[in-house]
Amino acid sequence: MITIILAFLPTLFCHSDFEDSWEVDFSDMNWATASNWWGDRSNFAINTEDQLLLADPTPESNNFARVFSRQLVDASHPLSWSLDLVFPFNPSTANHVTLGLYTALPQTTIDNPDGYYLQIGGQSGTDFIELFAREGQQNTSISKLEMSWLAQETYPLSLFVSFHSGQWQLQVCLPDGTCYIGAPSFFPLDTSNKGYFSLNCHYTISRNNAILFDNIAITGIIPDREAPILEAILPEDSLRLGLHFSEPLSSAPVINTTLDAPEIAALQWSSSQPAYLQIHLSTPLLFNRSYKLHFPKVADAFGNNTSIDTLLFFREPYLAIPGEIVFSEIMADPNPPKGLPNTEYLEIFNHQTETVLLENFALQVNQKVIGLPDLSLAGKKYLTFSREAVHDKVENGVILPDLPIIPNNGCYLALLQNGSVIDALNWDISWYGSKVPEGGVSLEKAAIHQTGNCPLNWKPSLSVSGGTPSEPGQTSPFSQSDRLFFVEMLYLREDGALEIDFSQAIETGTFLSRPPFYSSPDLPILATELASEKKVVLHYEMPPDTSTIYELFPAATLQNCIGAPLQQFENLYFSTPRKPTRGMLFLNEILFDPSPGQVPFIEVY
Numbered sequence: 001m002i003t004i005i006l007a008f009l010p011t012l013f014c015h016s017d018f019e020d021s022w023e024v025d026f027s028d029m030n031w032a033t034a035s036n037w038w039g040d041r042s043n044f045a046i047n048t049e050d051q052l053l054l055a056d057p058t059p060e061s062n063n064f065a066r067v068f069s070r071q072l073v074d075a076s077h078p079l080s081w082s083l084d085l086v087f088p089f090n091p092s093t094a095n096h097v098t099l100g101l102y103t104a105l106p107q108t109t110i111d112n113p114d115g116y117y118l119q120i121g122g123q124s125g126t127d128f129i130e131l132f133a134r135e136g137q138q139n140t141s142i143s144k145l146e147m148s149w150l151a152q153e154t155y156p157l158s159l160f161v162s163f164h165s166g167q168w169q170l171q172v173c174l175p176d177g178t179c180y181i182g183a184p185s186f187f188p189l190d191t192s193n194k195g196y197f198s199l200n201c202h203y204t205i206s207r208n209n210a211i212l213f214d215n216i217a218i219t220g221i222i223p224d225r226e227a228p229i230l231e232a233i234l235p236e237d238s239l240r241l242g243l244h245f246s247e248p249l250s251s252a253p254v255i256n257t258t259l260d261a262p263e264i265a266a267l268q269w270s271s272s273q274p275a276y277l278q279i280h281l282s283t284p285l286l287f288n289r290s291y292k293l294h295f296p297k298v299a300d301a302f303g304n305n306t307s308i309d310t311l312l313f314f315r316e317p318y319l320a321i322p323g324e325i326v327f328s329e330i331m332a333d334p335n336p337p338k339g340l341p342n343t344e345y346l347e348i349f350n351h352q353t354e355t356v357l358l359e360n361f362a363l364q365v366n367q368k369v370i371g372l373p374d375l376s377l378a379g380k381k382y383l384t385f386s387r388e389a390v391h392d393k394v395e396n397g398v399i400l401p402d403l404p405i406i407p408n409n410g411c412y413l414a415l416l417q418n419g420s421v422i423d424a425l426n427w428d429i430s431w432y433g434s435k436v437p438e439g440g441v442s443l444e445k446a447a448i449h450q451t452g453n454c455p456l457n458w459k460p461s462l463s464v465s466g467g468t469p470s471e472p473g474q475t476s477p478f479s480q481s482d483r484l485f486f487v488e489m490l491y492l493r494e495d496g497a498l499e500i501d502f503s504q505a506i507e508t509g510t511f512l513s514r515p516p517f518y519s520s521p522d523l524p525i526l527a528t529e530l531a532s533e534k535k536v537v538l539h540y541e542m543p544p545d546t547s548t549i550y551e552l553f554p555a556a557t558l559q560n561c562i563g564a565p566l567q568q569f570e571n572l573y574f575s576t577p578r579k580p581t582r583g584m585l586f587l588n589e590i591l592f593d594p595s596p597g598q599v600p601f602i603e604v605y
Helices: none
Strands: 003-006 022-023 044-046 050-052 062-070 079-086 095-102 113-119 126-137 136-147 158-163 167-172 179-182 195-205 212-222 230-238 240-245 254-258 264-268 277-282 289-299 305-314 323-332 345-350 360-364 368-371 382-386 397-398 408-419 419-427 444-445 458-459 487-492 499-502 517-520 527-533 533-541 550-554 572-574 585-593 601-604
Touching: 079 095, 126 167, 126 585, 167 254, 195 212, 195 368, 230 289, 230 305, 323 382, 323 408, 397 408, 487 572
Parallel strands: 003 158, 382 397
Antiparallel strands: 003 079, 022 212, 044 050, 050 212, 062 195, 079 158, 079 212, 095 113, 095 195, 113 126, 126 136, 158 167, 167 179, 230 240, 240 277, 254 289, 264 277, 289 305, 323 345, 323 444, 345 382, 360 368, 360 408, 408 419, 444 458, 487 499, 499 533, 517 550, 527 533, 550 572, 585 601
């Protein structure tokens, strides 16, 4: 078995009278009711040797379990952390431990919050013990000692970590007295919004009860004398309120409501998320009304308590109108970059003059949907979403680490609010035009007020950097060919419906309220079907007469998706298909010797 002992080296710095210490003795602890321990406590137990044992009763193939305690430290004084950690196996990528030395409040059982960590194992090949800082999704190594653990070697390791005056020290000693000391590492200890120590186990189904902890101690502890603060009340719907506190509560508090508020049907609170409380109401809250909540006593694990009175205004959620917020730029293939970082991004634009709250909004890329954070988008402003920062000068950008991959050849994009489509488009590589760039060039919307799903309205960016994230686009103006909108072909199907193929995508709003064509002799239209962005099918009330040739006339309002009107210089005729007789079809043109790059053809008229 491998035993890793973390202990404070008193020779590394002088002890201060200001410091206090926190020591854990599991021998006299009732784990089920232990104060100031939170997280997945049901996955841990105290064994017969008075050690804290990982004891997951229902493990899966890959598991993560965490318990944590609130412990405040003063970074201006010497600090240390100590712990006995027992592995009866070799730590690995699938089975290892990460100690949260000083972190922010853990919110879930998966993601590690910002803070300072010590990881034992977790890398294939040469294993390691590493001290690192985590901020956002980024880990920064502070000190690292590589180790080679072999299955037949069961020696204990004594590992020491200290912090004093900005300097971290990491040291490992073997039983024979051999010690490995890492070079002193200078790295700041930011104590803001932190104050938690955690034990984080990553393990497989066969290691569900094979990790032990004992003799935990921290020096440099300062007392917690602050009562919990109610930081936010977020209505999850009209029957549920989510309350977020500044620190874990000792238990679910008593709550009284006034101002004709509904009765509280139930409270949901658990040690896995002890700083979060959910209120279930008996009847729905009413929109645009104020409610008063009174907490006679809110207490933490250290006995600090207070009473809280707060007003809740239940505002009616704003629902954006379709087309009010639109996609305005797509960077699907940033490589090779022209001047922007090598990262994909999507940009949206708010048409309105007033600020729009993006509550309950989501982005959809093909079949993948991710929720957006609660934020606001000012009127006539752009907003960019990306997995990494798209530019150091972009102020209105949001980093979404889980933004789905945007396929280079095109995909379906949608902006949703409460599941309703606010804007959507189904773009493909042909939207770049005849000359597709090798990469690093975004697609930008030429006319920002036009509909999103219009190929003519999207053009390659002319910016020297390849795109203009969170800024107005730089594209070429519409050309004469963009405005060349006409009917290419008519085809009367066997079921009597008439298919009409256009040269360009149609602006559908111009014929949704009335038929886009009429005929002579008159054929009453039963329904109009948009079969594709370039195809319309007219379904008639009665089948066309087999002996009649009909002339088709377009409605005056028919236009393409950038607003160019239909230009029809030839008369449009259709009739029931018939077998040809001599003289009805003849060869009209033959190209037998094409130029290089062309193909031979025969034309029939």
